Amino acid sequence: MSNIRQRISAALQTQRQQGRWRQQVVRTSGHGRLLAHRDGQFQINFASNDYLGLANDPTVCRAFVAAANEYGVGSGGSALISGYHHLHHALCQQLAELTGKPQVLLFGSGFAANQGVIGALIKQGDLLIQDKLNHASLIDAGLHCDGHSVRYRHNDLDSAERQLQRQAAGKLLVTESVFSMDGDQAPLNELAKLSQQHQAMFMVDDAHGLGVIGEHGLGASCLEPNIDIYMATFGKALGVGGAMVAAEQDVIEYLTQFCRHYVYTTAMPPAMAAAVSAALTRIVDEPDLVRSLHQRIDFFRTLAQQANLAVLPSTTAIQPIMAPGNDRVIAIAEQMRQRGFAIGAIRAPTVKAGQERLRLTISASHTAQDIENCVAALSDIMGRMQEHFE
Structure with a gap:
């Protein structure tokens, strides 16, 4: 047996012994009020991230179906080749207006967006500073980036400032707005000020905030205008899928040129963009x-x-x-x-x-x-x- 196969077997055995075994359960619906199983059983669903019940909202579903009927179910290519549809463009404009940021890029997932942004921005000699309880996509991005990655104690401003005081060619401080396992919120205003004082860019992952926090539920960008890079996902409160990154024009142009997770992947289906747009409109109008x-x-x-x-x-x-x-x-x-x-x-x-x-x-x-x-x-x-x- 090869070393890799031995490691696989040992890791699986340990995972079972420690009570950490993960597995999929086949369901017919994982969103909304009811969690439905294919055997006809169901439970009241307190495990979903469909916070606003939009995943099966008639208006959102109609937007998805109408766009799929008219434009098909795939984008046909990467956004820089053939896959950037007018529905993508319309959604980017809508998101720019809602977030107050000049430009927006769309991604297939929040994981890809976080990995892509940090990988593109943090180079040798740079410093990535992030909250100890940040999402795995951010922590993993720090482990794999070319710069030096450090973490500060959860929501601890003194700890964050000590890390910001380190010398580096460039600095990026990253936090979630709402932390996925504790549900608490980051002190965005204070972190933004610290970032400015120490000449660091400030990035916020608003995956669990968009649709929940901020004025009218429009997320962290409404709570703190001095966010340099704003990432949010569409698969939680908006009920669809995919993600966005919003920033000033030069940052978005840079990511368009050098973010491998954006350049080298097929764009999200136009129908998803239409559904996300409909979900945003629901939040704003209602x-x-x-x-x-x-x-x-x-x-x-x-x-x-x-x-x-x-x-x-x-x-x-x-x-x-x-x-x-x-x-x-x-x-x-x-x-x-x-x-x-x-x-x-x-x-x-x-x-x-x-x-x-x-x-x-x-x-x-x-x-x-x-x-x-x-x-x-x-x-x-x-x-x-x-x-x-x-």
Whole structure:
């Protein structure tokens, strides 16, 4: 057996033994209020990132279908060859207006956007500074870039400034706006000021913020205008897929020339651009959609605190509840599934060992009864589980 095959076998065995085994579960719907399985079963869906319930919204779906019927289901090439469609262009203009940035590039995913931007910008002699709890796409980009990558303690401005004080040819500070495992928010205003003081560019990943935070849910760019590079995804609150990077003209032109993740990939289907545009229009034209999400978040937090659940201090759609231990968190999630609720069981290495948690996501599509029943089931199960694990 080759060394590579031995490593594969050993890694799989370790993953199973440590209770970290991951696997796909075939479903017929993973978004919206209900998580549906192909055997006809379903659970109330507290595991989706469809925060506004737009993934199956009739207006968004009609936009997708109409564009697919008219223009087909593929773009036909990279954006720099034949794949840049007038629907892509229209979406870029819409996004530029909403974010207040002069120009926009579209990507197939947030992972590709983050990897591409950092890989293109950070060269030998440069310094990449990022929050310790940034998404894997950002951390991996730092590991693979040509410059030096450092991290600061989570949301710690003193720690960030100490890293910014390092000498480097160029500096880029990167944070998420809403952190995907804790649901808390970065101090964007203060980080922007620190970046300016230390002549660093400031980049924000707004994957979990667009559609949730900021004025009318329009994201981090509404909260802090001095973001040099703004990245957001379309597959979460907007309910579609793909991602964007917005910045000043020279930065976008530079990425157009040198970002390999943009140059050497097929552009997103035009129908996806049409659907994203429709979702954005819904958010802008119907502010009650975002307002209803925040009402449900507040309602969940009130009930969870009354039930003495160890919910983290998040006011976003991501609501984690601490349940340390792989066996414990898996057991709770499974019992919740049996009672008709789908929630995430987050284990190491996604979070540190000992910081395992249940990750619930709140959606505008949830009813008050859904939330009441979910909290009641959680309280009962976790109370029983506490006795078992003590």
